Amino acid sequence: MRYMFSYDLMETIRNTNQWMGASAKAMASYPALSMVPHPAVSWMAAWGEVTERSFKRMIAKPGWGIRSITCEDGRDHVVEIETVVEKSFGNLLHFKVSGRAPCARKVLLVAPMSGHYATLLRSTVLSLLNDCDVYITDWHNARDIPVSAGKFDIEDYTLYLVDFMRELGPDTHVIAVCQPAPLTLAATAYLAEQDPEAQPRTLTLIGGPIDPDATPTEVTDFGARVTMGQLEQSMIQRVGYKYPGVGRKVYPGLLQLTSFMAMNIDRHGQAFYDQIMRVSRGEASDFDAHNRFYDEYLAVMDMTAEFYLSTVERIFKNREIAKNEFVVDGHKVDIGKITRVAVKTVEGANDDISAPGQCIAALDLCTGLPESKKASHLEPDAGHYGIFAGRSWRNNIRPMVLKFIDANSAPAPRSKGTPTQQNAA
The missing domain is CATH 3.40.50.1820 (Alpha/Beta hydrolase fold, catalytic domain)
Structure with a gap:
């Protein structure tokens, strides 16, 4: 059960970050705040928009988008x-x-x-x-x-x-x-x-x-340097109650994503900082280069x-x-x-x-x-x-x-x- 608990804990953290992003975006978008010409307000809305989108993508299966x-x-x-x-x-x-x-x-x-x-x-x-x-x-x-x-x-x-x-x-x-x-x-x-x-x-x-x-x-x-016992202990968890595969042993997508990001953490961190600044300046779009790449990159699946x-x-x-x-x-x-x-x-x-x-x-x-x-x-x-x-x-x-x-x-x-x-x- 502790593996199922850790699976649900990761999903809880992801869900919480998505909620925090949505909340920050909503709060910074109050019409009354438009009277306050402070860059922190627009930056907060931008941070919320990028954060909500990013953590939401982690549990979404992308569409093919090939229509003709x-x-x-x-x-x-x-x-x-x-x-x-x-x-x-x-x-x-x-x-x-x-x-x-x-x-x-x-x-x-x-x-x-x-x-x-x-x-x-x-x-x-x-x-x-x-x-x-x-x-x-x-x-x-x-x-x-x-x-x-x-x-x-x-x-x-x-x-x-x-x-x-x-x-x-x-x-x-x-x-x-x-x-x-x-x-x-x-x-x-x-x-x-x-x-x-x-x-x-x-x-x-x-x-x-x-x-x-x-x-x-x-x-x-x-x-080569990690034993199979170490891998099973550190990487394998049981699917939580939220999904049809409850109880199945998996290598969770969120854990895989953590490993992916850790390999180039500086580059990813800079990419998200730059995107937040572009959103705050009104220079970003729904299908810009950042969103096209990370909408796919962040969408992970369990093995x-x-x-x-x-x-x-x-x-x-x-x-x-x-x-x-x-x-x-x-x-x-x-x-x-x-x-x-x-x-x-x-x-x-x-x-x-x-x-x-x-x-x-x-x-x-x-x-x-x-x-x-x-x-x-x-x-x-x-x-x-x-x-x-x-x-x-x-x-x-x-x-x-x-x-x-x-x-x-x-x-x-x-x-x-x-x-x-x-x-x-």
């Missing part, structure tokens, strides 16, 4: 977001562009489940919609999932990806961003052994920790305890993917069985989360894949966010990925001895 796009025919086409596969811990969504001719490129974006919602890839989706038929994994907030739904660890995550790939078929091009890169590689290898006709055409891995020890960072160093702990233990500490020793549902996955799926890795030279060297390790694991099916790219001067959503993605990486997809869109010839050929014989 302009296609090559010069017309605006409505974008409908439909659920293709619905599961307890995550759905497969489709961005259906109404009235558009069928698109040759079918892309599955595998969104990270590392504290933020899939909407973190909103700009990535938008950049691909004109040229691709886009699908995305939409992971659910663990606090909203009843305990009766069971567990969800990295093996379950991998099997979800297997099901999504099977649903979309073999003409799919998969792009995995950050955290899910090693598990997406494992899911592809799983299909290569269990259901080779369901394999995707291409697999693009962007900034993912395939081998965390290839280039150590602050993230990998933390995972199931078993997913978080198994990620740290099996991906970072034991390096099961890097050693090709990953087991899914009792089956040892052999990444060397990937022989037909073209694989490309993308890394950022200034990535301080998944540093250069961690993601390209996937190519060495694909021992059964010919060199002509392998590709890699190191984007100069790009950080972690920039390689999938920033200027580097838009100007350099996206065109390169589309070219890679086009070059490998034709079905790959089956190698001799595949199960299908053996059966036919």
Whole structure:
């Protein structure tokens, strides 16, 4: 119960700060105070507005905000977001562009489940919609999932990806961003052994920790020096009574956000101070750069305890993917069985989360894949966010990925001895 108490305590602190912001904004907005030409009054209202908005965003799931796009025919086409596969811990969504001719490129974006919602890839989706038929994994907030739904660890995550790939078929091009890169590689290898006709055409891995020890960072160093017992004691709590997942063990989003902010506390503090001053001077707007960024950054979700702990233990500490020793549902996955799926890795030279060297390790694991099916790219001067959503993605990486997809869109010839050929014989 003490873990449930600490979960509710964090929510109480968040709720209190939101209330304080709303109260300060309301009090400083009394008409009578307009007769007092003191900057403290406008500053108080500005502080209240920024504080209320910030703490309110922490429990809100952002909307996609993608309503239409302009296609090559010069017309605006409505974008409908439909659920293709619905599961307890995550759905497969489709961005259906109404009235558009069928698109040759079918892309599955595998969104990270590392504290933020899939909407973190909103700009990535938008950049691909004109040229691709886009699908995305939409992971659910663990606090909203009843305990009766069971567990969800990295093996379950991998099997979800297997099901999504099977649903979309073999003409799919998969792009995995950050955290899910090693598990997406494992899911592809799983299909290569269990259901080779369901394999995707291409697999693009962007900034993912395939081998965390290839280039150590602050993230990998933390995972190495902290024991699993310490992590479970300090990070895991039980969902409080306010949410449907009451009693479920989770790594709370608010606790994750604290860690995110602590890594660059000076920069975040300055950003909020500057925003308060802009609001007090009447220079801010609802969709200015600060609000666009922090509306997404502050919106965090809980992860199931078993997913978080198994990620740290099996991906970072034991390096099961890097050693090709990953087991899914009792089956040892052999990444060397990937022989037909073209694989490309993308890394950022200034990535301080998944540093250069961690993601390209996937190519060495694909021992059964010919060199002509392998590709890699190191984007100069790009950080972690920039390689999938920033200027580097838009100007350099996206065109390169589309070219890679086009070059490998034709079905790959089956190698001799595949199960299908053996059966036919």
